[in-house]
Structures are given as structure tokens and as C-alpha cells.
Amino acid sequence: MKHILVIAEIFEEMIRPVTWELVAAARRIMDLENSGLIKIITLSDDPLSLADKIAEQTGVDVIGLKIPGCMGYDSDVYKQALSWLIKNMEPSHILTAHTSQGRDFAPGLAIRLKAASISGVNKIKSDHKGLIYSRSVLSNNQNMILRPVPGIPVVLTIMPGIFKFDAHENIKKGQMDIFEAPFDFGSDSSGSICHKRIIKKACENKVLKQADIIVSAGRGIGEKENLEKIFQFAKCFSFSAVGASRPLVDTGWIGYEHQVGITGAVVTPKLYIACGISGSSQHLAGMKDTQFVVSINSNPHAPIFRHSDFCIVEDAVEFIQAFLKCKADREY
Amino acid sequence: MKILICIKQLSDSKDISRFDAHALEEAILLKQEFENQGIDLAAVDVVTIGPLESSKIIKRAFGVGADRGYHIVTRDYEYISSFETASKLAVVAKKRSYDLILTGIMSQDLMAGQTGPMLAEMLGFPCVTNVVKTNLTLENHSIEVEQEMENGFRDCLSITLPAVLTIQAGINTPRYPTLSKMLTAGKKEIVTFNEAELFPGEAEPVRARETFVSMEYPEKTRSGHLLRGSLIDKAGELLSILQEKNLV
Known part of the structure; x- marks a missing residue:
């Protein structure tokens, strides 16, 4: 065998x-x-x-x-x-x-x-x-x-x-x-890779990990200025926080403390709203145990839709504006 | 100091794979670092495997400052296993004695992440994957790098050259080609190889160790209810759903 x-x-x-x-x-x-x-x-x-x-x-x-x-x-x-x-x-x-x-x-x-x-x-x-x-x-x-x-x-x-x-x-x-094993790596100083130290990126993502509701932004929001809309959207909910996909953090639009995914924070909120996020495996692994997932993406084939409870095929920023307007109208 | 960057063209957009663009940029930055230190011996070469039109990304690499281009020509954008890719790249890599070989952590389309570490093994070089920072030391002919791990941890290593590094996005911001460089790029020669030239005298040079069966769509893990109607209809419906669930 x-x-x-x-x-x-x-x-x-x-x-x-x-x-x-x-x-x-x-x-x-x-x-x-x-x-x-x-x-x-x-x-x-x-x-x-x-x-x-x-x-x-x-x-x-x-x-x-x-x-x-x-x-x-x-x-x-x-x-x-x-x-x-x-x-x-x-x-x-x-x-x-x-x-x-x-x-x-x-x-x-x-x-x-x-x-x-x-x-x-x-x-x-x-x-x-x-x-x-x-x-x-x-x-x-x-x-x-x-x-x-x-x-x-x-x-x-x-x-x-x-x-x-x-x-x-x-x-x-x-x-x-x-x-x-018949070799001694400890005394072998001729090793081609020398480990100096392990560091942990300073990161305060408690806010993200403890939030009930996370509104997350991805490349689909188009430009950095639109992040303001994401923050405004998040304010509609209590105990909310703003998350982001890796590319947004990599390009420096938003801090690492907002990153959701394997290399960022693994989160399990009640509600996760993915705005303009396509859904890489590393991102999905960071939010798959959320109770309720809503995704907004202009691409109807975005992989995130397969892992969402509700799917909205729209430009994320335009949709948020419409949502805020609806909410203001109902409150009025 | 000779640097080789292995780059790939995407079959749909015809662009350079995103992670390879970061690898190329890192090589250009290292070259500049050398020049700043007054050492003018850095050559930056690029190599790609793909059909004739893949030469487009080599020209683009010339446009950002690459010195030489090698092109292993295939018939089409066919599926090539990482093992075959690495075997072909190894032949070109052995032609000049490179100190450093960079490539993306994975290709954007096939996402296997195997070509770099396999190439290193074939050349007998050490390899660090998932590199998010490099620091040239010139001490003991080595380079300091940071390797990304899970949960925000990073392993800080020093690696003896020659070596292979695979580059993660976020390490730098790839520059755009300059007009003056693009103009001279057209005059630069690209050295091309076909399979027979790569493996002379071998009837069947390299055989894939895994074969393509089919493509499938991934399964859904949630119901994926699609909201319909106009933009404002959908916004209203989501608001009602969230209100019902006491989430807003």
C-alpha cells in the first residue's frame, strides 16, 4: 500500500x-x-x-x-x-x-x-x-x-x-x-538563506474585528476620493467599520488596519457589504463566515456573487448614492 | 550584477501579468540603487514565453528600462504547466550567469505560483517566495528581503546570490514606459527561441507532469439572490431587506 x-x-x-x-x-x-x-x-x-x-x-x-x-x-x-x-x-x-x-x-x-x-x-x-x-x-x-x-x-x-x-x-x-536527519543545519553557517527575525506589522484592527457590520471597498470603487462614500455608507449602520481588499491597501489608498483577508483581518460580522470587490480567494477566506453577505459589483461575473446572499449588479458608488437617497427619503 | 525577470503576457488583455510588473519595477529600482552607489554593472534582462505578439510586453519592459529581451515563442496561448515553463526558462537563465532572477508571486491568470520556486530548484539557486521588500546590501554577495506570511507576520531573511525571488504586489508602484525609451525600444533586438533551439537533439524535451482535463465554474456557497429593477428600485429593496433584519 x-x-x-x-x-x-x-x-x-x-x-x-x-x-x-x-x-x-x-x-x-x-x-x-x-x-x-x-x-x-x-x-x-x-x-x-x-x-x-x-x-x-x-x-x-x-x-x-x-x-x-x-x-x-x-x-x-x-x-x-x-x-x-x-x-x-x-x-x-x-x-x-x-x-x-x-x-x-x-x-x-x-x-x-x-x-x-x-x-x-x-x-x-x-x-x-x-x-x-x-x-x-x-x-x-x-x-x-x-x-x-x-x-x-x-x-x-x-x-x-x-x-x-x-x-x-x-x-x-x-x-x-x-x-x-543525518545533517546538522544549526552549525552550517554556509546556508544560503539566513533568518534574521520575524516581525509583525503593527496593526490595530480591533475595530474591524469587533464590528457587527462591515462595509468593504475594492478596486471597483474607481478612485480614492470615492472612499468617502464608503465611510458615509458605513455610517448608516451601528457598530460598523470600513474594510478593504488588498489592492486598495497595496496602492496606499487606505491603511492596513482596514484589510480583510488572509494577510489582513479574518472577520465574522453579522453583515458584510462588499462594494466593488471581485472576490479573490485570499479575500473570501477572510469573510466567508459572515452571517449575511451583500455584494455590489458592476461585473455580473464577479466571483464574489457566488458567495453572497444578495447580489446587486451596479456600479458600487452609484448604488451607495441611491441607497443614501432612499434612506433619507424614508426618514423624511 | 545581472538581473533576469521572467514575465508573462495575459491571453485576454495582452497586458503583462500584474505581479510580473511589480517584479520588473523592483529590478529597475535595484538597478537604480546600484547606479546611485556608483556601480554601473547592473543589466536587467527580461524573458517571456508566449506567441509572437507576446513581444509587446518585452517592448514595454524596454520602455521602463530593461536592457535585453528573450522570447521563447509558442504557437498559441496554450496551457503550459509550471514544470514546462520553468524548464524552458532555465535554459535561457543558464545562458548568462544571472545573480538575481525575479518573477511575480504567481501569474494573474493561472495563479499557480510554482514557476519561480521550480526554476530556482532547476538552477540550484535558493529561493524566497512572496517577497514584499528588498534591501541591497552587497555584503557577502547577498540581498536582504522580507517574506510575507499570514496574519501580518513577516520573515526577514538574507539570501546569498545567485537567487530567485518571487515578488508580491504592494512592494512598489510600477512606472509607465517613457516616450524616449519606447522610441529606442523599437530598435532593440529581441532574441527569440523556438522549442527545437531550446532543447537541441532531444526528441521530446520536457513533458508535463500533470495534464489539463477541463474547466468548471466554481460552486455557489450562498443563495446569491439577484436584486432586479432600476438602480433606485434595487437600493430601496436592499434598504427594506436590511430594515427587516434589523441591520439598519
């Missing part, structure tokens, strides 16, 4: 929850293939406690790879250690998260393993010829379905927030194997 390998995601010596989603995706593959043996790999200077926790939470067997001097994520260390370990295991699948870490090392690992490589997988299906994988393309407007060529392993980066891990009541703890 071939191995389905899951690479646990570790950040600052903590297991990232996306690891459980990877296990769920691995189970999906095992179910569709009707075969396979799932194993989770974790890399650390001291992997015992991490491996123990993963084995306990998932009930899956864990390989802890002890790498002296590995104090955090490093692409060279991950690629070298994982390719060394995995080469002898002849896996069918290697799963990592489609996150800053996974996206960083997975393509290079695939080259080292002479494997196929599919990134940002959002669905796993099978047809008469075997497993096929869906990934988002064209600014989230469509999914492209790909099939890895047979006979070689496939490295997959799995989109976070798609596969749900359901924890059983009585999980029997998985087995643990701790290996020591």
Missing part, C-alpha cells in the same frame, strides 16, 4: 490548525482510491511533543524528523530533509498547505522528487481514469481540473478552509517514530 504523506505546518513551535484539514484531504484521497496509508511528517529541532500532540489529535501515525538546529521554517531545510526522508517511502501523494510555507517549499520539493505538482487544490474528485484535482484560476472565476501523470508521486498544496476534519469521540492515538 502506498503512503499518503501529510506535512504538518508548524509556526513558532505550534501546530497550525490547517494540518487537520490536510489530514481530512488525505482521508478523502484514501476513500476515493480505496487504498493508501496516511502518515504525518513533522520537522523540528525537538519533534517529540509536536508528534505526540498530532498523533493524539488525529489518530494517525506520525514521523517526527529531528533536525538539530531547525528552529523554524526554512525552505532549504524542508526541501533537503523531506526529499531525503520521502525518497525511500515511495508515496503516492504528498500534501502540504497552500499557505506561505507550503507554497514556498512544495514546488521545489516536487522537482527534487521528480513528482507532479498541483497548487491550491480546492476539490479532489475521481473519474474513470483516477483522481483529478480542481484549482482556482482566472481571478477565481473558474476552476481548472488537472490530472497528474500516472506512475509518479504528486505534491499537492491544499487550499485552507475547504476540507473539514471531523474529530471522532474515541481516537486511538497514532504511533510515533522519531528519526534524526
Whole structure:
């Protein structure tokens, strides 16, 4: 039986929850293939406690790879250690998260393993010829379905927030194997990448995270001056805040504390009004658990409409003006 | 110091992919930085893969200050896997010994984000993806960069050259081509390659490791009720809906 390998995601010596989603995706593959043996790999200077926790939470067997001097994520260390370990295991699948870490090392690992490589997988299906994988393309407007060529392993980066891990009541703890990698990265000063420090962008987004109602602006508002309309619109609601998509923050129209998305704030308000936002996957992941979503966009094919309760195909700024007028009329 | 930027033309708008425009701008900024330090040895080359009309984005790159252009000519805007793209780019990258290779974090259309890290692996270079800041040090022949992570965290790294960096949007504001540069751009030669020239003597040079099956529309996750009527009708209806729900 071939191995389905899951690479646990570790950040600052903590297991990232996306690891459980990877296990769920691995189970999906095992179910569709009707075969396979799932194993989770974790890399650390001291992997015992991490491996123990993963084995306990998932009930899956864990390989802890002890790498002296590995104090955090490093692409060279991950690629070298994982390719060394995995080469002898002849896996069918290697799963990592489609996150800053996974996206960083997975393509290079695939080259080292002479494997196929599919990134940002959002669905796993099978047809008469075997497993096929869906990934988002064209600014989230469509999914492209790909099939890895047979006979070689496939490295997959799995989109976070798609596969749900359901924890059983009585999980029997998985087995643990701790290996020591035959290289010492700690004393190796000739490494080509040197990690200096991790910084956190100063950001006060409490207002956004605590708001009941968020009115968010995207590139569709056209020009910076129109942000004023967004703020005016937000004032119609109590406990409201103004959000923004990444491009608006990148161009400096509005501060980072307003950014909604994976790299900004993940929000769960009662009402989210997306104004001129097309709906990139990174933005959607930041607001998908909102109770009620309204989207205003002049493009009827904007991906955000697929993830909205109410869709309004209009220029966002013109619509806001009409809304404010209606509201003033009714109050009068 | 020689810099290569890998750029892609979008099949619909014929524009340069947004993230590649940021990579190109970052290279031009680094070149200027060199010149400011009195070191005039920076060459900025660009390479693209695409049909003949993709030379448009190479000319645009000349217009913002690129020195040389390489064009790997394909028949059409066909689907090319990241593995094939990286394999082809590697051949061109090996022709001159580049110190730094930049590309966008992903292409705007296919969004795979694999070409840069795969190219690095094929060349045996270290790679940092998702770069939001660069700082030229010249110390130990390295460059300092900041890599964006989730939740506002950034990893500050120093990476030994030669290296590959993939550039995130927001790192800079791409400039427009200047008229004077565009005029001289027309006279600059673009070196073209076809597949047979890239991989001489090989019957089947590079084979994709995953094949295209089909395209699908993503599923809806919410009901997506469409409001109808005139602008003012829709505004009134939304107001009523929100009032009913006690949200306004």
C-alpha cells in the first residue's frame, strides 16, 4: 500500500490548525482510491511533543524528523530533509498547505522528487481514469481540473478552509517514530538563506474585528476620493467599520488596519457589504463566515456573487448614492 | 550584477501579468540603487514565453528600462504547466550567469505560483517566495528581503546570490514606459527561441507532469439572490431587506 504523506505546518513551535484539514484531504484521497496509508511528517529541532500532540489529535501515525538546529521554517531545510526522508517511502501523494510555507517549499520539493505538482487544490474528485484535482484560476472565476501523470508521486498544496476534519469521540492515538536527519543545519553557517527575525506589522484592527457590520471597498470603487462614500455608507449602520481588499491597501489608498483577508483581518460580522470587490480567494477566506453577505459589483461575473446572499449588479458608488437617497427619503 | 525577470503576457488583455510588473519595477529600482552607489554593472534582462505578439510586453519592459529581451515563442496561448515553463526558462537563465532572477508571486491568470520556486530548484539557486521588500546590501554577495506570511507576520531573511525571488504586489508602484525609451525600444533586438533551439537533439524535451482535463465554474456557497429593477428600485429593496433584519 502506498503512503499518503501529510506535512504538518508548524509556526513558532505550534501546530497550525490547517494540518487537520490536510489530514481530512488525505482521508478523502484514501476513500476515493480505496487504498493508501496516511502518515504525518513533522520537522523540528525537538519533534517529540509536536508528534505526540498530532498523533493524539488525529489518530494517525506520525514521523517526527529531528533536525538539530531547525528552529523554524526554512525552505532549504524542508526541501533537503523531506526529499531525503520521502525518497525511500515511495508515496503516492504528498500534501502540504497552500499557505506561505507550503507554497514556498512544495514546488521545489516536487522537482527534487521528480513528482507532479498541483497548487491550491480546492476539490479532489475521481473519474474513470483516477483522481483529478480542481484549482482556482482566472481571478477565481473558474476552476481548472488537472490530472497528474500516472506512475509518479504528486505534491499537492491544499487550499485552507475547504476540507473539514471531523474529530471522532474515541481516537486511538497514532504511533510515533522519531528519526534524526543525518545533517546538522544549526552549525552550517554556509546556508544560503539566513533568518534574521520575524516581525509583525503593527496593526490595530480591533475595530474591524469587533464590528457587527462591515462595509468593504475594492478596486471597483474607481478612485480614492470615492472612499468617502464608503465611510458615509458605513455610517448608516451601528457598530460598523470600513474594510478593504488588498489592492486598495497595496496602492496606499487606505491603511492596513482596514484589510480583510488572509494577510489582513479574518472577520465574522453579522453583515458584510462588499462594494466593488471581485472576490479573490485570499479575500473570501477572510469573510466567508459572515452571517449575511451583500455584494455590489458592476461585473455580473464577479466571483464574489457566488458567495453572497444578495447580489446587486451596479456600479458600487452609484448604488451607495441611491441607497443614501432612499434612506433619507424614508426618514423624511 | 545581472538581473533576469521572467514575465508573462495575459491571453485576454495582452497586458503583462500584474505581479510580473511589480517584479520588473523592483529590478529597475535595484538597478537604480546600484547606479546611485556608483556601480554601473547592473543589466536587467527580461524573458517571456508566449506567441509572437507576446513581444509587446518585452517592448514595454524596454520602455521602463530593461536592457535585453528573450522570447521563447509558442504557437498559441496554450496551457503550459509550471514544470514546462520553468524548464524552458532555465535554459535561457543558464545562458548568462544571472545573480538575481525575479518573477511575480504567481501569474494573474493561472495563479499557480510554482514557476519561480521550480526554476530556482532547476538552477540550484535558493529561493524566497512572496517577497514584499528588498534591501541591497552587497555584503557577502547577498540581498536582504522580507517574506510575507499570514496574519501580518513577516520573515526577514538574507539570501546569498545567485537567487530567485518571487515578488508580491504592494512592494512598489510600477512606472509607465517613457516616450524616449519606447522610441529606442523599437530598435532593440529581441532574441527569440523556438522549442527545437531550446532543447537541441532531444526528441521530446520536457513533458508535463500533470495534464489539463477541463474547466468548471466554481460552486455557489450562498443563495446569491439577484436584486432586479432600476438602480433606485434595487437600493430601496436592499434598504427594506436590511430594515427587516434589523441591520439598519
